[in-house]
Amino acid sequence: MSVKPPLMDLPISTADSGFYSGFSKTVAIVSKIIVAALVVWAIVFPDQAGSVLNALNSFILANTAYWYVYIVAFFVLLCAFLAIWPTAGRLKLGLDSDEPEFSNFSWFSMMFGAGIGVGMLTWSVAEPVYHFQNNPDVIKGAVEGSTAEAIRSAYKWSFLHWGFGAWACYAIAGLALGFFCYRRGLPLTMRSSLTPLFGKSLSGPLGHLIDIVAVVATILGVAQTLGFGVEQFVAGLTRIGIGGLIGEGGTANTLGVIVAIVIIMAASTMSALSGVGKGIKWLSNLNMGLSIFLLTFFLLFGATFFGLQSLVVGIWDYIIALPEMLFTVWRSDGVEGSVASQLESWQGGWTVFYWAWWIAFAPFVGLFLARISKGRTIREFVLGAIIVPSLMCFVWFTWAGGTAIDLTLNGDAGDAIFGASDGDKIFAMVIHMLGAAFGWIMSIVIVILLMTYLVTTADSAVLIVNTINAAGDEGPKAQPHIYFWGIALGGVVAALLIAGGSGGGGLKAIQTAMVIGAFPFSIVMVLQGIALVKAIYNDGRRNAVGIATTHDQAASAPAE
Template identity: 75%
Template sequence: MSLKPPLMDLPIQTSDNGFYTGFSKSVAIYSKIIVAILVIWAVVFPEQAGRILNAINSFILANTAYWYIYIVALFFTVCTVLAIIPASGRLKLGVEGDKPEFGDFSWFSMMFGAAIGVGMLTWAVAEPVYHFQNNPDVIAGFAEGGNADNVRNAYKWSNLHWGFGAWACYGITGMAMAYFSYRRGLPLTVRSSLTPIFGKALSGALGNVIDIVAVVATILGVAQALGFGVEQFVAGMTRIGIGGMTNEAGTANTYGVLVAIAIIMTASTASALSGVGKGIKLLSNVNMVLSIFLLGFFLVFGSTFFGLNALFFGIIDYIMALPKLMFQVFRTDGIEGSVATKLENWQGAWSVFYWAWWVAFAPFVGMFLARISKGRTIREFVLGAMIIPAIMCFVWFSFAGGTAIDLTLNGGAGDVIFSRPDGDKIFAMVVYMLGQNLGWIMSALIVILLLTYLVTTADSAVLIVNTINAAGDEGPKARPHIYFWGIALGAVVAGLLIAGGPGGGLKAIQTAMVIGAFPFSIVMVLQCGALIKGIWNDTKRSSNGVQATTDSVVVSAAAE
């Protein structure tokens, strides 16, 4: 059978008039209904919602550990192999003559800010501190929690969750969407990345379902990041003297949640209205500069030698253990309190949760990466979207988290840092290091940096959701739709935080996110197959003189 040109025409029905002009009504309306039902349910019936969501969440975490561990290993393998193989690595995410729209610094700034910046400010300190006290090596009896001999273990496990596997989740979705959109002229939306498998069937109901799943996963994944960010933003506001926003436990109260959400979503909606090339680019550059300044502070005034050791040995230990860590699944022996059961519980609470979070984040970050990566080669894309960001995470964890551990082990900090809520740990650390006055100034800077990350994440998510709803068209960004998704995203975060009650708000968001991530994880596995099939066939087309991209004169609608 002779090779035919690939599918280069995927019509998606959009409205020609009215409120939804330019939008796929099936995707936009049903997405809004699902999100609205979730918010109303969580607020009006918090106990029932919590009980049912927790039951579903427990079932998923107990029965899908293998699934999440293995699919993340798959994503990492596919990204790495495609970048290494010369025939695929040099393929451009675009056609001949396409040049990158953004310079390297702005490109990386937007990727890092939208994808992971918010979480970094919370977890760069909190996660190494937690794993320093407890991790699978401690549970298995190979190390003692809180002792110097457990530092390397702490970084091995921290790097696992924020390293190559995490960024491979974003990379595989972004690469798939960019490849089929920019090389074949298909709409920049999730369904287009599956055309080698499902073909023209994606124009109808099947494609609508896939895009709806992507929208819901995006809202819930971003809500998780914003939930952590809101808690930390409130902690920072309290540190700089704005009172009444926290409860006795030091976490955000209802008033604090509502004020923080109002500030964040107002700013992010205004930025979203200005588009990617203006507001989001500017904010991304600002938060990258502030991030470099803050990181420089920890490099110079923090525990520099301790951090260098943590970075060097943490990366070595992580890479050496990676083949095992990527495929290792802990299973209970059925005995409550046994080592095997504790290991399974730890993996469900940490590794499986993180993989679900990155999967839920993938449609948003993946489309955003695709949007700003036109003209890059696959090798450049993997380097910029998977390798370099992971190394940046390692650096942050080593010097920010390393300073906290060193101050506690050797600097006389005691429980000043470790005893604080996760969002407040970084503020407690800088105040301990600098004293009240200089600590206030640094805390204010961190609050500003955090706000830019939160706004960048939220406004990017709003634009991406609208792009999916508009069948991949970045043009029809009617203001009412931007306002709706800005308000809806804030409502999801606020509703679940408040419905979860004191100390349970983030758990409620986590539960909803894990549930929303599972359907999209199936889509991502299909994206791997579609990408491999598409690149394989395009390579054969090119070698046989058959049209493979839209830069040819004839555009065919033949099936893959």
């Protein structure tokens, strides 16, 4: 069977003039309508929105656990395969002559800040604490919760959610986009990554649909992250003396949500207007520096030996248990309160939710990673984008979360840390460690760090959404569109937080919308993985017969 040249031309119709000049009107307008409708629906009909979203969420989680668990396992295995496959590992995300645009430090900083940075400040303390009290090993009776013997299992399950599985989701989207956009010269947009499967048909409605799904998933995935961040930001403002922002249940009230959203989205919009090379790069370097400072504080003054022991043992337990954890799906036996039912409920609330979150976040982080990784090899990308950030997460979880556990288990913290809300746990911990005065100063540092993470995430998301809407154009975007998506992103977070009510209902509303938005894009991601393997395999055959595989070798070529 003859080998055909790869597709190196995927025209996407964009407006020549007017408000949408340079943008794909179908993608931009439909995406805006969907997001705007969600905001209006959540505000005007909060009860109906909550009921419908919860019903859809319950259906998806009840019927797609196998899907989410197995596709994330597939992503992890595929990344490992691409790194060790000689044909793939040495290929660059770009032309053979391309060199990386950013230093390794800036690359890691932007990658970590955009990918997981915000979540670190909330969940590096909150999640180990949760799993220390309850996790599948506790449910099955293998260990007793809230005791020293539960520490190892707490980290094993925490590492599962923030380790290789999370970053493999990002890496697949980033690899697919980087490969097809920078080697083939195709537009930097989601549809380009599926050209080996669908060819030139992606120029039309099918391609528009894929990009719309990516935009909506991005907004909802980032809204999930910002929702947690807003709650923690308000908790931090309260800790440093700004009152009136906390309502019932220890969560942000309407005023707190509005204040946080206005501050964060105003700063992020200004940063987005300056582009990746200026505002986002500067903020990423700043938050990496502050992260190192805060982490050094925990290393020196926290539970140092406890954290080191938890890190080493936790990584060992995680690696050993990873195959089983990646492929295990628990199903209820129909008996309420049984071990099987508890395991299914735990997995739906934690693992399945996390996999949906990372997948919803993948179009944003994947496109951003592709944008900052041009010129790096696939092997370098996989190792840099999966192993290094995972290790950074593990260090945070063991020293920050480990300090909280150690202070409660072996110290005199009592219920001061465990009893605080998720976002407030890290503030409660540093105040307990340092006292009121120095704890107040450290709280200011954490608030500033949180602010830089939130702004980096939000402004990166705005730029990515505009890039998709502009048919992959990375150049300057019309300011009104940046303003719109900045306001829209803040609007989604604010509307769902306010409409969801107090006591965590707002975050639940965002989680529900995010899980629903993630499902269609999960299908796109599986197709991206298949398309990438097919393209690399066919490129090996093309090279053997002298057919050009990069856009510098051939100005154009027939479709596959």
